[in-house]
Amino acid sequence: MDATQNEALTAWMDEHGYSSNTLAEAVNEAIERLSGRTGGLDGSSVRDWKAGRVRWPKSLTRAGLETVTGLPVTDLGFVPRGRTTPTPTPPQEDPDMKRRTLVGGVAATAAAAAAAPGIAAPRRIGMGDVQRLQSRFAEIIASDHRHGGQLGTEERATSLANEALTLQNAGSATQRVRSHLYASAAGFRSSAMWAAIDGRRYSEAITHMREAQTLAEMSGDQAIKFRIWSHAGTMYRHMGRPADALAANDVARGLHITRRDPLFASLGLARQGAILGVAQNRTGARLAFDQAQDAMDRATPDAHRPVWLVAFYDQAELDSLALSAYLSLGQHQTAEFHAHRCLSALRPHMRRSRAITTTRLAHAQLAQGDADTATATAISVPADAATQHARVTRMLQEFGAGLRATASNSSTVQIWTTHTREAWRTTA
Structure with a gap:
């Protein structure tokens, strides 16, 4: 040479x-x-x-x-x-x-400890360890899409985040491996955060958010930073704090990964549209969804992307967010259109999303005066989702209240009451 x-x-x-x-x-x-x-x-x-x-x-x-x-x-x-x-x-x-960076300092500390006299050399942490964690991350994502909002998912994700951090001190590693470990820990924490949001456990979600944000900064991973701030925007939207939701979502949308990959840009815009719906900004919401659709259409289908993104964000999810926005805006016919389009495109593993979309569809139909169709739609929501998923349970309770208010003397109310008493009791 x-x-x-x-x-x-x-x-x-x-x-x-x-x-x-x-x-x-x-x-x-x-x-x-x-x-x-x-x-x-x-x-x-x-x-x-x-x-x-x-x-x-x-x-x-x-x-x-x-x-x-x-x-x-x-x-x-x-x-x-x-x-x-x-x-x-x-x-x-x-x-x-x-x-x-702080990550580099951790690497130097680990190297110094390994060189200290009288201390056995630590084992080498490599990409194989990272890949094992990433396979567990995929399991957490799959569990969330099946069940959603469960305390067990939140606890498993938190435990795996701690496992990733324990590996940081278990041996020597390159900077690349350490960054991946921090990104894995941040990813697990963001999944714990999402499970808490979905289960309406907002104080716990905020705790997970803060830990996840710190770990993401230490990793330098743009994709996981986007996920955490985008989740924060969704959390504040569900909490009825649209100003905070927009501010958090703007942090996600400002990351340069949204300029590199139109699919990230599309998700940021779609979630912005959902927030603007809560804020009663009709023009802004419509524009955001138009831009989100345009960005999705420009996204390269076979680009390499994180498992959490490809597992859920597609045309069905964009329509789900539009459904949420137009319900908030009182544009129920448009909301119903997006609900049907979402349900026709949802992938089989998206059980949680199907239950949420079906419940929102029932709300849109009831708001248009079609109590019979709306009730049949609501009854089709699986009983386990109706009783064990906090968001679905609350929306169905609100549906029942709306049904009684608009069709109090009809047989439809009795059908709904009987269904909730008998079907839900056996699974609660």
Whole structure:
């Protein structure tokens, strides 16, 4: 191999599974966390490093490299200007280097502990550990779509978040692995947050939100940051605080991932439309849903996206959010249209979403004066969802109150009363 080539960097990339393009992307993200500015590196930049054409990158790039790898750049084969050999040098007082992230500090602490005399070397934490956690994350997502709002889901997600954090102190790891562990912990906490929101346990949801936000910042993962702030917007919407909901959702929509991927932009806009419905902003809601549909139509179907996003956000979910908004706005015919379109497109595993949409459809039909059809729709909601899902239970109770108020002397009220007394009692 030519003596000018950077063998140390090439070996590190091979060991940790980085290509030139993926390393450039990781360093760009680290630079953005350190400086607030997006890095301008690409695969050719990394190839210049490997070939030795660039022997000493700029200071902020060096900081990004050290954040990603957890190693001094001199250990990666880079040579300070004026030197001819890649001899490791003492730490420099470069002001950019003082801007390390907390995650990098954790990595350094773990390395120091591993080197302490008399202490057994810790085991190596790798991407295999991360992948095992991610498979559990997929299980949590699936459980939520089947049942929704359950305390058991919230507790399992919290326990798995703690498990991810325990791994941080269980051994040595690269910066990439540590960032993934923090992202996994943030993901589990955001699932616990969502389960609490869905179960109307808002004080617990706020606690999970704050923990998830901290972990997401430590991970630097844009997708999980989006999920947490978007959930926060939904939480405040359900709490009847549209100003706070819009502020939280705007944080999600302001992340640069919404500019990279139209599907994230679409979800942010659709949730904005639902919030504007609660705020009684008809024009704003309609515009938001038009823009959400346009963004969804522009999204590349086969792009790589997080499991939590692809598991639920599609045309059916967009119509579900529109249904919610137009119900809030009192535009019941439009709400019914979106309800039927949502139900026709819902994937089989979305049992929770089907129960919510069916209940909202019953409300839209009742508001249009069709008590018989509305009652038949409400009766079709599965009894387990009607009695065990807090949001569905409350909406069906409100439906019953509305039915009695509008059709108090009809046989339809008796049919509904009998159904709730007999069918719900056996599953409660």
